[in-house]
Amino acid sequence: MLSGRSIVLNIIHAYSEEIPFRIKWIFKVEENKLIKMGHMPGITEAMMLGSVNVNYVEMQNSAESILKFLKDVKQIHITTDEGTDIWVGS
Secondary structure, eight states, X not given: OOTTOEEEEEOOOOOGGGHHHHHHHHXXXXXXXXXXXXXXXXXXXXXIIIIOOOOHHHHHHHHHHHHHHTTXXXXXXXXXXXXXXXXXXX
16 A cells, blocks of 8 residues: 555654754655655654554555545545534545
8 A cells, every 4th residue: 555655753852942843844755745754753662562552454454445435435524423524525
């Protein structure tokens, strides 16, 4: 699914005065559409290994199923009981 693309995990210590620079940097890095960046300032090894319990095979299967379902969809309306009410698409 990400063939020919690079994924960059930006795992750094966060300094608030760097936020404007980091935002511009992320947009610049992702400009060519071949690089996706996960920006995770302050994340720890314990957070990645302990609290992120992901079955990546199941996640990929779910994503592929959703993509098949949405293949010819032009617009989606998403609502939730908590008040989300958004339209995505043309």
